Amino acid sequence: MRETIGAVHDDEVEQLFKGLGILEDIMLERLVCGECQRTISLQNFRAITKRDGAFILSCNREDCFGKFAAGLQKEPR
Numbered sequence: 851m852r853e854t855i856g857a858v859h860d861d862e863v864e865q866l867f868k869g870l871g872i873l874e875d876i877m878l879e880r881l882v883c884g885e886c887q888r889t890i891s892l893q894n895f896r897a898i899t900k901r902d903g904a905f906i907l908s909c910n911r912e913d914c915f916g917k918f919a920a921g922l923q924k925e926p927r
Contacts, residue, residue, distance in 0.1 A: 863892055870898075872905060881907055885914035 858866050867873040875881050881890045884906040888894070896915050897908040899922060908918035 863895055870905065883907060883909035883914050885917045886911060
């Protein structure tokens with residue numbers, strides 16, 4: 851079953867990551883943008899999805915988010 855979260859306020863990002871079980875990875879700089887490989891932080895996070903059991907994240911660079919969003923359009927629902 852696919853869960854959709856439309857938007858998360860900046861104040862709620864940390865709680866989102868905690869609920870997904872990836873807050874520690876974010877804080878320890880273990881996760882990177884799926885497009886540019888830049889380390890994801892609470893400050894530069896833009897979007898997240900899950901593919902094949904792994905989280906795919908996008909940083910806040912416009913070009914990275916554009917590619918991320920385009921990739922979501924291609925995924926089967």
